[in-house]
Amino acid sequence: AALSAPLRPLAGLTVTVSAGGTREPLDPVRFLGNRSSGKQGVALAAAARDAGAKVRLLAAHMDVPPPAGVDVVTVETALELREAALHAAADSDVVIMAAAVADFRPADVSGTKIKKRDDAADPVISLVRNPDILRELVEIRDAASRNQLIVGFAAETGDADGDVLEYAAAKLRRKACDLLVVNHVGQDKVFGQDSNSVVILSRSGSEPQEASGSKTDVAAAVIDRISAELSRVVP
């Protein structure tokens, strides 16, 4: 008979999950956003809760409500998410960055509504880079030699220069997180859907692992994989 996995493999652990999409304001009524629904992040938070963890959900804009039984911190922008993530990570055993973080934000935010004017040129939006939260989390963890598992997500399409797995492997090296959950994005796939198909890449070099099904199924597979990685590194 196969060894059965523990019923609550994350009992006693604190797991932070970011979910949804950040919104970067242009003025008091407008923002730059993205299509992340938050469904996969919410499913991960629920799966971590069911695995026995104390869960903190860092919720950027989501189309779905947060699950019961988790602590929720609501954020709007990438900079707010960064603050919340660095704070929550300080005492988390696992950090899962499932949020779609805006890579850029408007360089200038107008304090008043931007008006169109017939006597002026059309406006141009200048953007500045947001910090890479995932990279920063890994750097802080490594500098402190903390025992913390950090998981990134990536949506890739592949293009003429490389396929999805090549881009994903490069991203895993660049981000230096422990696991990277990779979505293959095609037309009409992933965003807002209830099902998902992913490949989980590990920095420890173990074989890429595929998981597909509902976002709940995928979340369970990711949490299983996290539990397995933790039992490898924790003596």
Ligand code: CTP
């Ligand atoms: N991420 C982050 N901070 C950012 C951008 C992304 O923490 N400013 C995290 C995401 O939450 C995700 C992972 O990094 O877990 C990968 O995001 P992705 O957008 O795929 O990576 P990028 O490095 O931004 O690469 P790309 O140029 O392909 O968008």
Ligand code: CA
């Ligand atoms: Ca990005």
